[in-house]
Amino acid sequence: MPPTPKTPVDSTAAGPMLRYQKNLPKLPVPPLSDTLRKYLKSVHPLLTEEEYKRTEQAVKEFEAPGGLGQELQKRLVARAKDPSVVNWMEEWWNDQAYMGYRDPVVIYVSYFFAYKDDKFRKLPAQRAAAITTAALEFKKQVVDNTLEPEYAKGEPLCMDSYKYMFNNCRIAKKPSDEAAIFDPHQNTHIIAIRKNKFYFVDTVYNGKQLSTKELEQQFQRVIDQAGGLKGIPVGVLTSENRDVWTDVRQALLKANPRNKQVIDKIETASFVVCLDDSSPKYRDDLCRACWHGDGRNRYFDKPVQFIVFDNGKAGFIGEHSCMDGTATCRLNEYVCDGLNRNLIKHGSEQIRGNIPHPEELSFVLNKDLEHAIQAAETHFDDLIARHEMTVLAYQSFGKNLIKKFRSSPDGFVQMAIQLAYYKCFGVSRPTYESAQTRKFQRGRTETARTVTDESVAFVKAMEDPTLPNEKKIALLRAALKAQGQYMASAVNAHGVDRHLFGLKNCLKSGEPVPAIFRDPAYAYSSHWYLSTSQLTSEHFDGYGWGQVVNDGFGCAYMIKNNALQFNIASVKDLEVHGKKYVRGTYQFKQCLEEACDDLRDLLMTELPAQAKL
The missing domain is CATH 3.30.559.10 (Chloramphenicol acetyltransferase-like domain)
Incomplete structure (x- = not known):
């Protein structure tokens, strides 16, 4: 049972999660x-x-x-x-400490959690599906405002930052970036990234959320569709200096109308699941892989990215500008603890027929954009090489x-x-x-x-x-x-x-x-x-x-x-x-x-x- 705080309850609050918010x-x-x-x-x-x-x-x-x-x-x-x-x-703080900060978010702003192994889910599609189901369960509580507030010494804590957790993205702009929040009811999709390629995966079919088994099928389809050849890593642009990325993002949007549709789908997604083709074996390697990976199979502007590796290991990387680690720690604890103790509802074992295959989101690139991507790769590799x-x-x-x-x-x-x-x-x-x-x-x-x-x-x-x-x-x-x-x-x-x-x-x-x-x-x-x-x-x-x-x-x-x-x-x-x-x-x-x-x-x-x- 939650404690009984001295803070008065707001009877007009949208739900239990925000019942103390106005009276803090x-x-x-x-x-x-x-x-x-x-x-x-x-x-x-x-x-x-x-x-x-x-x-x-x-x-x-x-x-x-x-x-x-x-x-x-x-x-x-x-x-x-x-x-x-x-x-x-x-x-002042959001602008000067985060949004106006121009160095790359990866290394300087982002943070990670590396998970312990899941002994029952060794295959990447299997583990990605279970994590996604658990995260969607947490998202539902946030969106419905039914998540229990957090407490410190019996008193409630501010829950406002949870609105930046799902269907959110940092948008590169000058002189200061912006945070964009999108309708979670209208945007029920997630983005999977594999071999540097982006895939649109709707988590709802015919009005019903995909079960874990159905999600596993979708992630396996992504892995199969991506094949062995890597795509041009557009995601690495989000690892750039923020002014550079702002300019390139504008050029990307102007190059072809399709690019705006692709970026809109990425930015409005509930969250991202990165299906990396690497297999970090040791703790140090896993932490570095979660911290930054190879920089290509990511979209660093999203505040919530789960990472699943080919050997079934997994973790999380968060963008820090609008949310501190206590909120995402709770999300990740919910996911890991729920799966570990079998508290997550995975839905039917039967897979419905005719679920649409994941849609690959392809950018239309020109020579200037390809050169910008190559430059971003070089900058990222140089940055990572300087760090231990x-x-x-x-x-x-x-x-x-x-x-x-x-x-x-x-x-x-x-x-x-x-x-x-x-x-x-x-x-x-x-x-x-x-x-x-x-x-x-x-x-x-x-x-x-x-x-x-x-x-x-x-x-x-x-x-x-x-x-x-x-x-x-x-x-x-x-x-x-x-x-x-x-x-x-x-x-x-x-x-x-x-x-x-x-x-x-x-x-x-x-x-x-x-x-x-x-x-x-x-x-x-x-x-x-x-x-x-x-x-x-x-x-x-x-x-x-x-x-x-x-x-x-x-x-x-x-x-x-x-x-x-x-x-x-x-x-x-x-x-x-x-x-x-x-x-x-x-x-x-x-x-x-x-x-x-x-x-x-x-x-x-x-x-x-x-x-x-």
Whole structure:
């Protein structure tokens, strides 16, 4: 049974999924003095004494009575109170963090989940069909607004972003992309991609949804129709720089009227199923194949793409601009858990006759478009060649033991990441952890700044063999407390980063940029050498994304009951502050393993003997 929240129910809501939506609180604007105090505290462990004094002075000037900081705060508060504005940050954030972002979505924006094997579905058409049936069941709950809302500590979370899950597409435009939502009742088809060729597969025939057996037939038909020869990979264009793709998309639409019909069918589809002809065998290979594949057998602008490989392995890639990973994690958990526990209704075993074959959607191309596709292939291959990704599947312990250590599992892993980075580089650097703010209307994320004076003292102590365990444990407890306090503030929208982002956006044209935003500490403290986030499912064998800065790491992690898993991505030949680290991704992976071992060994010393069993 769902919890009974304090949030009032809206009796006029379209369905149970949205019954709390209108009554969720609006995103607050924190007091200026609180944010500036937290900001100073967060930059202190990252700066020299001289740098900190300069930052302190810039903050004092910004906060001074009658100063620009006070004026910007008034403007932001007024914006937040405007009845026509649902969320004061939404428009700015969506544009500047996502839609206006011009680098390719693959690597820099998209993220993936890699599934564990399905022992009962080894054939690609078989597994694709089961996944599709489960996803359509989830879609029906979203479209009908019957999906139960999500909760955090008994209170409902915003469900608005679910409208971007199905029948949605990111549309390349200048200077900023757009999100397009299409009628889910009118568009009951999906798109299958095989050998770089697009196929239209309607999931409804004669008013009735195709059963899993019927879908399996359709996917097998796609595989058979596609044959052995690969088509010209038009999909690789979606891996391009967004301005380049905008221009090519327009040229594609103008080249022949048929191209618009094809693009319309792709963009309006419920979702995409990529039937890859590769067979990744090992975990690292599977994660890379889900993260980007060969770039050809994809349409990266779709927010939901399931990937099924020739050996029956499977996964998911999501486009991040309108939806954060918590929503699609729930979709994927529903699919995997439902299939694993046989909760999905697969329909009749009998296949109806005369179901139309999948329709191949063929683009009409000219020489200019073919050259653009070739250029996109080259750009994609160069981009992928510059990146590394590896997975640490740590099997020594997981959430169950961490709780015996009287520690927050998330905080514990964050300290393991900090210790690993210190082992690798001998210093602590700015770290981002995603904190969701979905308890507010159209809330998305806030930054939880993990590096604190306490975390720095802890990692230094851990690398000092002369210090007793009792001292190290005390410093770990202090670091965990600081991390937990900041995370609690962040999920309540009282972090540093989004508030400062809002204040900066309140500057009017021609106004001087305050010293706080020109101070090198402002840019440095949000240069995320470590970009981290947790989403967990016992059914996933991988989850991750790329690094957000080229001298840093993307570090996604899962905290399972009896295991930890880290997905680490970075550029090859990582260069940090002038020093090159060949295979830096793998060095960091080893340091993570050592850090987890060290923390386990440390805390086992204070665990009662009976709890170690």
